[in-house]
Amino acid sequence: MTVPRMTTSTSGPACPRVLALLAVAAAALAGCGGDTTAGADPTSSAAASTAPTNATADSAALTVTDPWVKATQDTMTAAFGTLTNSTDAEIHIVSATTLVSERAELHEVVTEDGAAMMRQKQDGFRVPADGELELTPGGDHVMIMNLTEPVTAGDQVEVTLTAEDGQTYTFSALAKPFTGANESYHSQDGSTMSSPPVSADTDS
Amino acid sequence: MPPSAYDSRSTGPSNLSRRRLLGSVGLAAVAGCSTRAGSEPGSGSDPSGQPRAPAVSAASLEPFYGAHQAGVLSTPALFICVLALDLRGDAGRDGLRRLLRLWTDSAGRLTQAHPALADTEPELATQAAGLTVTVGLGLGALTKSGLADRAPAWLRPLPRFGIDRLQERWTGGDVVVQVGAEDPMTLAHAVRVLSKDAEPFASRRWRQDGFRNSPDDTKNRNLMGQVDGVGNPAKGELADLVWCDAAGPDWLVNGSSMVVRRIEMDLADWDKVDRPGRDATIGRTQATGAPLSGGDVHAPPDLDALDSNGLSAIPHFAHIRRAKTGQPVERILRRPYNYSELATDAAGLSRSGLVFITFQADVDTQYVPIQRRLDELDMLNRWTTPIGSAVFAVLPGCEPGEFLGQRLVGA
Numbered sequence: 001m002t003v004p005r006m007t008t009s010t011s012g013p014a015c016p017r018v019l020a021l022l023a024v025a026a027a028a029l030a031g032c033g034g035d036t037t038a039g040a041d042p043t044s045s046a047a048a049s050t051a052p053t054n055a056t057a058d059s060a061a062l063t064v065t066d067p068w069v070k071a072t073q074d075t076m077t078a079a080f081g082t083l084t085n086s087t088d089a090e091i092h093i094v095s096a097t098t099l100v101s102e103r104a105e106l107h108e109v110v111t112e113d114g115a116a117m118m119r120q121k122q123d124g125f126r127v128p129a130d131g132e133l134e135l136t137p138g139g140d141h142v143m144i145m146n147l148t149e150p151v152t153a154g155d156q157v158e159v160t161l162t163a164e165d166g167q168t169y170t171f172s173a174l175a176k177p178f179t180g181a182n183e184s185y186h187s188q189d190g191s192t193m194s195s196p197p198v199s200a201d202t203d204s
Numbered sequence: 205m206p207p208s209a210y211d212s213r214s215t216g217p218s219n220l221s222r223r224r225l226l227g228s229v230g231l232a233a234v235a236g237c238s239t240r241a242g243s244e245p246g247s248g249s250d251p252s253g254q255p256r257a258p259a260v261s262a263a264s265l266e267p268f269y270g271a272h273q274a275g276v277l278s279t280p281a282l283f284i285c286v287l288a289l290d291l292r293g294d295a296g297r298d299g300l301r302r303l304l305r306l307w308t309d310s311a312g313r314l315t316q317a318h319p320a321l322a323d324t325e326p327e328l329a330t331q332a333a334g335l336t337v338t339v340g341l342g343l344g345a346l347t348k349s350g351l352a353d354r355a356p357a358w359l360r361p362l363p364r365f366g367i368d369r370l371q372e373r374w375t376g377g378d379v380v381v382q383v384g385a386e387d388p389m390t391l392a393h394a395v396r397v398l399s400k401d402a403e404p405f406a407s408r409r410w411r412q413d414g415f416r417n418s419p420d421d422t423k424n425r426n427l428m429g430q431v432d433g434v435g436n437p438a439k440g441e442l443a444d445l446v447w448c449d450a451a452g453p454d455w456l457v458n459g460s461s462m463v464v465r466r467i468e469m470d471l472a473d474w475d476k477v478d479r480p481g482r483d484a485t486i487g488r489t490q491a492t493g494a495p496l497s498g499g500d501v502h503a504p505p506d507l508d509a510l511d512s513n514g515l516s517a518i519p520h521f522a523h524i525r526r527a528k529t530g531q532p533v534e535r536i537l538r539r540p541y542n543y544s545e546l547a548t549d550a551a552g553l554s555r556s557g558l559v560f561i562t563f564q565a566d567v568d569t570q571y572v573p574i575q576r577r578l579d580e581l582d583m584l585n586r587w588t589t590p591i592g593s594a595v596f597a598v599l600p601g602c603e604p605g606e607f608l609g610q611r612l613v614g615a
Contacts, residue, residue: 068321154303174306176321177404180324
């Protein structure tokens with residue numbers, strides 16, 4: 001059974017909190033009226049009530065916990081979350097697509113000359129057997145490029161990951177206001193462009 | 205315990221001669237004047253008065269999802285932040301929907317001691333500390349969303365009262381969120397996350413921070429030194445008094461209404477009032493909060509009781525007498541919080557007062573009659589001035605996969 005990462009140090013029974021987190025994660029996958037498609041737990045809508053999510057028998061091989069996308073009015077953005085592999089074999093993600101963009105790429109962040117740069121991750125995302133891979137600002141992420149529509153905070157953005165074996169996994173990511181994740185992008189041909197910084201800072 | 209002896213001689217500038225002020229005191233027995241009975245397990249004190257362990261510890265989780273929002277009937281948190289915002293001009297119903305979806309998602313996580321999505325300080329979300337997040341809508345949110353026809357009749361500013369000295373900066377608001385926690389860090393982090401969520405759609409109108417010194421209504425005090433919050437309706441009666449039902453708009457069933465009054469205290473003048481004067485002003489002793497009619501703080505006030513001089517034990521001008529209309533439906537749930545802030549003028553030592561929050565199913569039928577009586581006569585008015593006022597519809601709760609207010613704005 002996949003165990004979502006928990007960061008709390010509070011006392012008390014772990015079980016209800018695990019269930020609560022699974023319910024939250026399942027809700028994230030189900031979205032607000034969004035689809036649950038191949039790759040998402042087909043029972044997640046039902047499980048998004050108070051009943052615990054059964055992440056064992058029927059669950060998909062790959063689930064995405066706490067997915068989100070950075071809201072933007074510009075041409076590109078990024079998707080984050082935790083990829084969890086419930087099988088005993090590595091899952092090798094090799095490409096990504098979204099409904100809101102012409103392209104999506106799998107990116108990593110590296111440091112060059114003391115500056116953080118993002119670039120395509122040549123080997124894609126390898127999620128270990130019975131393990132996780134975190135997609136996070138400053139780390140691996142799905143780069144969403146050439147947006148065909150703005151990504152407004154509160155949107156649900158559908159992202160599809162494709163594995164080497166052809167299996168696809170789709171998840172719905174909530175768009176959040178976020179002022180970080182502004183690394184420069186180094187493309188293969190050596191050209192660079194920056195993920196545009198957010199212009200208006202938030203009030204305290 | 206006999207009421208403290210009070211004689212009619214004036215005792216200084218704050219002249220509280222009861223003989224002079226006494227009018228006819230032929231009030232009938234008042235139904236429904238009750239102290240808060242049956243505290244929740246683990247909270248406050250048991251009937252014997254022995255204090256129990258605090259209801260909410262740093263590790264406590266308050267459920268977020270459900271028929272009702274938390275933070276209304278919940279044990280009152282020690283620290284509160286009430287944040288009122290106005291929708292931006294271009295937000296409209298779509299912007300309101302997005303805001304509610306984002307707030308629901310963040311609140312569902314933070315209240316369960318999980319970071320919000322995109323949380324840049326997830327380390328600050330590890331202690332739930334009883335965190336509650338309660339969302340309400342002012343009339344402006346409905347108007348700006350083209351939904352004014354679905355507003356309940358009471359969703360508008362309160363009538364003007366003679367005692368009011370309302371300042372625009374503390375009044376009104378399209379959207380409100382009440383955030384409560386036992387720990388100031390948990391509270392601050394939650395408020396910041398919710399503020400960031402709201403920023404694309406709404407600008408801050410006002411923010412009121414407050415604190416209690418006890419979750420127990422019979423122990424909590426305000427900065428005038430009074431036990432404040434005693435006499436809320438009994439636990440078994442609260443559901444009927446607080447939750448909106450099918451008589452109102454469908455989207456509000458299982459919601460409530462919230463009045464937020466900022467009440468400034470004139471502590472400099474209150475300093476001059478002696479103990480008997482203070483007790484008579486409220487109708488309870490400052491020492492224990494016991495009503496002047498006798499008993500301890502848990503005892504229901506007896507408005508017919510006479511003191512040893514044959515005068516009403518609870519003066520006709522006393523706050524707790526004036527706050528009782530005699531109509532059982534005209535009762536509210538009071539959640540007073542204290543504020544103590546930097547004085548903005550050289551003369552003051554501090555600005556102190558109450559963030560006075562009440563919940564009731566219908567503001568017009570429950571809150572207004574009480575406020576009207578207090579406006580007509582309440583000795584306490586000499587030292588308190590409402591400087592802010594706002595009325596909100598508290599949304600019903602929601603289930604996982606839904607968001608707050610979904611029934612109103614649509615998915």
